[in-house]
Amino acid sequence: MRLTDLGEFGAITRLIEMSTRQRMAPGSVDKRGFKLLVDAGDDTAAWHTEVGTELFTTDTMVEGVHFTRETTPWDDLGWKVMAANISDIASMGGDPMFALVTLGMPAETEIEDLDSLYDGMLDLGGRYGVAIVGGDMVRSPTAFITVGLTGVCAGAPMQRSTAKAGDLVAVTGYLGSSAGGLEILLGDFSAPGEPERQLKHAHRRPEPCVSQGATLIQHGVRTAMDISDGLVDDLSKLCQASGVSATLEAQKIPAHPALRHVFPQRYLDLALNGGEDYQLIFVAPAGLMAKVLPALPPPAGVIGELIAGEAGRVTVVDCETGEPVSAASAGWDHFR
Numbered sequence: 001m002r003l004t005d006l007g008e009f010g011a012i013t014r015l016i017e018m019s020t021r022q023r024m025a026p027g028s029v030d031k032r033g034f035k036l037l038v039d040a041g042d043d044t045a046a047w048h049t050e051v052g053t054e055l056f057t058t059d060t061m062v063e064g065v066h067f068t069r070e071t072t073p074w075d076d077l078g079w080k081v082m083a084a085n086i087s088d089i090a091s092m093g094g095d096p097m098f099a100l101v102t103l104g105m106p107a108e109t110e111i112e113d114l115d116s117l118y119d120g121m122l123d124l125g126g127r128y129g130v131a132i133v134g135g136d137m138v139r140s141p142t143a144f145i146t147v148g149l150t151g152v153c154a155g156a157p158m159q160r161s162t163a164k165a166g167d168l169v170a171v172t173g174y175l176g177s178s179a180g181g182l183e184i185l186l187g188d189f190s191a192p193g194e195p196e197r198q199l200k201h202a203h204r205r206p207e208p209c210v211s212q213g214a215t216l217i218q219h220g221v222r223t224a225m226d227i228s229d230g231l232v233d234d235l236s237k238l239c240q241a242s243g244v245s246a247t248l249e250a251q252k253i254p255a256h257p258a259l260r261h262v263f264p265q266r267y268l269d270l271a272l273n274g275g276e277d278y279q280l281i282f283v284a285p286a287g288l289m290a291k292v293l294p295a296l297p298p299p300a301g302v303i304g305e306l307i308a309g310e311a312g313r314v315t316v317v318d319c320e321t322g323e324p325v326s327a328a329s330a331g332w333d334h335f336r
Contacts, residue, residue, distance in 0.1 A: 038159055042225070042241075044088050046157050055151040057088040063143040071185040074113045076204040078120025080276075081145050084228065086128055087208040087278040089151035091226040093158045093217025096210070099125065099132045100148040104140030117145070128210055158217055158224040158282070163242035165308040167223070167283040170293065172212045172300045174256040175231055177202035179274025180263055195258035202256070206278045212296055216282050219292040224282040230273040235281055236312045245309030251319040254299040268325070272316065 037053060038046035044057040061067055061081045072080070082099070089096045101121070105114070118132075125132065130149070181203030184196055209226070216224055223242070227234050231253070239246050255271045263270060283306060284292065293300060316325040 038092075038157060042092075042160050044092050044094070044151070044157070046092065046153075051152075053094075053153050053155065053157055055089055055092055055094045055153065055157060056148065057085055057151075058146060058148040059084040059088070060144060060146040071182070072204060074116035075120035075123070077145065078117040078122075079124045079205050080120075081147050082121045082124045082130065082149075083206050083208050083278055084276075085147045085149035086124070086130065086210060087206075087226040087228065089149060090208050090210040090213035091158065091224050091280055092151070092153060093213045093221075093224070094151035094153040095214070096125075096128050096130045096149055096151045098150045099130050101132055101135035102146040102148075103135070103137045104142070104144040104146075105137065106141060106143060107139055109143065121147070124208075128208075153217065155217070156222075158213070158222055160223065160225050160238045160241035163223040163238060163244055163283045163306055164285075165244050165306050166285065167306045168286055168289045168302045169235065169246055169248065169281065169283050169304040169306060170289060170300060170302045171227070171231070171254065171279050171281055172209050172296060173277075173279040174202075174254050174259070174271075174299060175227065175277050175279060176259050176267060176271030176274040177256050178206060178276040179203075179270045180259045180267075182276075183270075184262070195261045198256065198258040199262060203276065206276060208278050209280045212280055212300070215295050216280070216292060219295065220288060221282050221284050221292060223284070224280050227275070227277050227279045227281060229275045231281070232272050232314050232316070233275075236314050238281060238283070239306065239314065240312035242306075243311045244306045245311070245313040246304055246306050246315070248304035248314065248316045249319045250316050250325045252301065252303040254301065254303075 037048055038044065044055040046053050046055050059081060061077065061084075063069070067077055067080075085099070086096045099121075103114070121132065177199055181199035181201070184199055185203065213224065223238070225234060225238050235246055235248075250268060253268060253271045255267045259267045259270060289302060293302070317323065318325055
């Protein structure tokens with residue numbers, strides 16, 4: 001069997017199972033009293049310390065897979081790889097702290113390009129108090145950047161596995177803009193003017209939802225994750241982890257006016273399946289949702305509900321007719 005047969009997430013599940021079996025073996029215990037709270041399979045790992053809960057995540061971007069130099073300048077690349085990590089911390093309700101950066105670069109890489117890469121990481125990281133405290137550099141035939149990031153939260157972090165049937169599903173902001181910007185940058189569409197600029201910016205400089213994550217956890221929300229691979233795909237992972245299904249209402253999916261303008265026939269597909277928006281999905285009972293939504297900036301809102309059913313199944317319906325809308329998962333999978 002090959003990776004293309006199993007797919008990225010099938011392979012990840014297989015490796016997680018191997019790792020957790022090893023930790024359950026006799027003699028495998030928590031280290032120095034640090035109790036593991038969140039294991040592999042969520043946006044971050046988490047363990048309890050004397051002063052709170054520590055979070056850790058990592059993300060990699062590879063040239064030709066996640067970016068090209070034609071569509072992503074070096075400073076924007078630095079911003080995006082830092083945003084991907086900060087977003088994972090935000091999805092747990094945490095505050096990002098310290099980063100380790102590993103660079104794999106061709107020998108002919110210009111030093112000025114490395115400066116620009118770090119300018120982007122430091123620009124976004126500085127806004128959220130992230131300090132780059134070390135890392136590694138190797139020669140590589142293909143450029144890649146890996147960031148490992150720690151964070152902290154005061155209590156138990158939000159997770160994917162704590163949702164229940166009957167909870168409402170909400171998102172913190174507009175979806176599909178990054179995917180729309182990428183299509184413009186690839187030259188598939190041309191939309192001169194402000195809408196094009198807005199979508200390109202959404203792709204190159206996404207803003208992680210740190211303050212929104214903090215608001216959610218302060219109000220008692222227990223379940224959330226970030227949208228990196230696409231709404232349907234990522235919500236399916238949350239549902240799989242919690243053993244529930246979800247129904248979404250198509251007309252409630254928030255799509256930016258610029259996306260609707262440039263892609264009037266396709267904006268819903270981009271909002272459902274486009275990745276790298278780094279908004280948050282969160283779920284909560286109706287009473288709690290009514291309290292937390294007014295504390296979030298627009299266009300945060302409810303888009304559906306969780307129901308009992310096949311774990312991981314996500315159905316999108318037309319609000320007016322009740323008929324299903326085609327929403328086959330087309331989120332990002334490295335090996336499919």
